Amino acid sequence: MITTTDLTKVYRTGERDITALDGVNLHVPEGEVYGVIGQSGAGKSSLIRCVNLLERPTSGTVTVDGADLTALARRGSRTAPARRPTAELRAARSRIGMVFQHFNLLSSRTVQGNVELPLEILGLDRRERAAKARELLDLVGLADKARVHPARLSGGQKQRVGIARALAGDPKVLLSDEATSALDPETTRSVLQLLRDLNKQLGLTVLLITHEMDVVKAVCDSAALMSNGRITESGTLTDLLATPGSELARELFPVGGEPTGEDRTVVDVTFHGGTATEPVISQLSRTYDIDISILGAAMDTIGGRQVGRMRIELPGPFEDNVVPIGYLRQQGLQAEVVTAPTAKGAPVPTLAKEGAE
Amino acid sequence: MTWDEMEPLLTQGSVDTLYMVLWSAVISVLGGLPLGILLVLTDKGGLLQSGPVNRIAGVIVNLGRSLPFIILLVALIPFTRFVVGTSIGPTAMVVPLAVGAIPFFARLVETAVREVDRGIVEAVQAMGGGVPTVVLKALLPQALPSLIAGLTTTVITLIGYSAMAGAVGGGGLGSVAVTYGYQRFETPFMLLTVAVLIVIVTAVQLAGDGAVRLLARRERATT
Numbered sequence: 001m002i003t004t005t006d007l008t009k010v011y012r013t014g015e016r017d018i019t020a021l022d023g024v025n026l027h028v029p030e031g032e033v034y035g036v037i038g039q040s041g042a043g044k045s046s047l048i049r050c051v052n053l054l055e056r057p058t059s060g061t062v063t064v065d066g067a068d069l070t071a072l073a074r075r076g077s078r079t080a081p082a083r084r085p086t087a088e089l090r091a092a093r094s095r096i097g098m099v100f101q102h103f104n105l106l107s108s109r110t111v112q113g114n115v116e117l118p119l120e121i122l123g124l125d126r127r128e129r130a131a132k133a134r135e136l137l138d139l140v141g142l143a144d145k146a147r148v149h150p151a152r153l154s155g156g157q158k159q160r161v162g163i164a165r166a167l168a169g170d171p172k173v174l175l176s177d178e179a180t181s182a183l184d185p186e187t188t189r190s191v192l193q194l195l196r197d198l199n200k201q202l203g204l205t206v207l208l209i210t211h212e213m214d215v216v217k218a219v220c221d222s223a224a225l226m227s228n229g230r231i232t233e234s235g236t237l238t239d240l241l242a243t244p245g246s247e248l249a250r251e252l253f254p255v256g257g258e259p260t261g262e263d264r265t266v267v268d269v270t271f272h273g274g275t276a277t278e279p280v281i282s283q284l285s286r287t288y289d290i291d292i293s294i295l296g297a298a299m300d301t302i303g304g305r306q307v308g309r310m311r312i313e314l315p316g317p318f319e320d321n322v323v324p325i326g327y328l329r330q331q332g333l334q335a336e337v338v339t340a341p342t343a344k345g346a347p348v349p350t351l352a353k354e355g356a357e
Numbered sequence: 358m359t360w361d362e363m364e365p366l367l368t369q370g371s372v373d374t375l376y377m378v379l380w381s382a383v384i385s386v387l388g389g390l391p392l393g394i395l396l397v398l399t400d401k402g403g404l405l406q407s408g409p410v411n412r413i414a415g416v417i418v419n420l421g422r423s424l425p426f427i428i429l430l431v432a433l434i435p436f437t438r439f440v441v442g443t444s445i446g447p448t449a450m451v452v453p454l455a456v457g458a459i460p461f462f463a464r465l466v467e468t469a470v471r472e473v474d475r476g477i478v479e480a481v482q483a484m485g486g487g488v489p490t491v492v493l494k495a496l497l498p499q500a501l502p503s504l505i506a507g508l509t510t511t512v513i514t515l516i517g518y519s520a521m522a523g524a525v526g527g528g529g530l531g532s533v534a535v536t537y538g539y540q541r542f543e544t545p546f547m548l549l550t551v552a553v554l555i556v557i558v559t560a561v562q563l564a565g566d567g568a569v570r571l572l573a574r575r576e577r578a579t580t
Contacts, residue, residue: 052483084405085487094485104480107576108498117494118484149576169484 001205002028007060020046022229033206035216038226044209097166101178103158105150112146118168136164156187176208255296255311265314265321270334373447374529381454388459393466421460450527465507469500509565
């Protein structure tokens with residue numbers, strides 16, 4: 001639904017060039033909620049703003065719903081100032097909804113007036129606009145606030161208005177630029193739930209960027225990790241959790257505890273659905289006659305699935321524990337040896353690979 | 358001077374002043390509003406970024422702003438005569454008043470429009486709005502309270518300028534005050550003229566403030 005190819009964005013500030021996007025290839029499948037996570041400055045904001053060309057990419061292409069937006073933006077007068085959008089690009093934008101961290105509602109208009117604005121741009125007449133706006137406000141649960149000005153609304157309500165406004169052009173794609181970052185946890189949950197519902201009800205593809213892992217955990221089907229203008233990892237959450245050494249998985253599912261040392265081997269065991277019910281740990285202990293200590297454990301629902309992760313410590317160095325780890329893997333679990341933090345992110349390990357044999 | 362002598366002079370003076378101020382204010386809005394918006398749009402990072410246009414507009418505004426009004430008044434006499442056929446009387450004075458006030462109002466418009474949150478502009482662009490839509494549906498409505506405050510300031514400045522216009526045969530309260538109060542030493546009459554000017558200025562300020570307050574309240578109100 002959304003595809004970016006070799007997308008780069010370089011900001012020229014005087015002498016220095018700042019590369020915000022460094023060859024980003026992103027693919028968001030239709031009907032998914034896709035999260036891009038990264039720290040501030042990682043380039044995720046530039047990325048989402050390049051998707052509807054609020055920022056002009058320096059090079060690369062953006063395709064949304066089959067239309068090459070980067071080509072649309074160039075069509076017509078090549079000499080026009082770079083920021084001036086062509087009619088084709090504006091038409092394409094009206095079919096891409098966008099919600100913002102700070103809502104960006106017009107304080108001069110009522111809630112209904114705000115939702116009607118994109119409809120005015122689309123050229124609907126007064127009656128059609130009013131009907132559509134009411135319908136959208138109903139959808140986001142704010143039908144009773146139509147005649148109120150945004151200043152009277154809470155943050156969560158404002159974002160719901162923002163979402164209703166974004167849906168006015170019947171978009172297939174919704175871009176969410178840190179939509180919940182200005183909201184408290186409770187409101188964040190309800191807004192995310194709304195996004196999830198819209199995704200299901202309307203088949204809306206949602207691309208959201210966030211710096212909060214909880215957001216990804218709560219609503220996303222897939223996620224990409226961004227740092228220094230590049231996507232370093234991406235995939236469905238289930239796949240990511242099953243990927244040894246995945247930084248995203250580790251972030252999604254933090255479990256505490258010291259890494260492997262001279263006299264002990266620390267292993268992260270991840271289990272999905274069915275395997276969660278098997279008493280693997282006690283079987284492991286009995287079969288190999290070893291003492292296992294559990295350093296940390298968590299169960300959670302990620303991407304709508306029950307997932308658990310446990311960090312366990314086995315006595316002795318890794319070499320002594322190859323067989324028990326192999327046993328865990330045979331049970332269909334994902335077992336990953338935790339090495340010292342210096343090796344974090346690096347292709348964990350030859351060690352783990354050996355263990356897999 | 359008796360009240361009976363003063364009254365028609367004051368009435369005519371007030372009418373002339375209001376006439377000059379009203380028309381020059383209308384022209385200032387017609388000229389200053391587009392000029393102010395142009396300054397914002399063509400500025401660096403603006404929607405129609407253009408260095409040359411921005412510099413030219415900036416120079417025009419600065420020129421107009423830096424010239425003392427009394428000089429402008431005299432310097433514009435040939436132009437005024439060309440436009441309205443005469444250089445004296447209230448109608449002739451509308452020309453220099455408007456020329457003086459356009460750059461003044463343009464700066465105030467620029468400041469007001471610049472204060473509109475960039476995010477709102479971005480939101481309208483994301484909906485598929487072009488530059489005219491951004492200006493008409495977002496920038497101007499959002500800046501309306503500041504624009505009205507700016508207009509109030511401009512009108513009051515015009516009232517002051519119009520008194521100066523009296524010195525070069527422009528008519529209005531300024532002319533009445535100079536002719537009778539200053540040149541004929543009718544101090545009470547001059548004070549009365551000043552009092553009338555104070556009343557007019559206060560009324561304008563109150564009306565402007567009231568309009569701004571009304572808008573602000575509407576934005577906070579439930580309906």
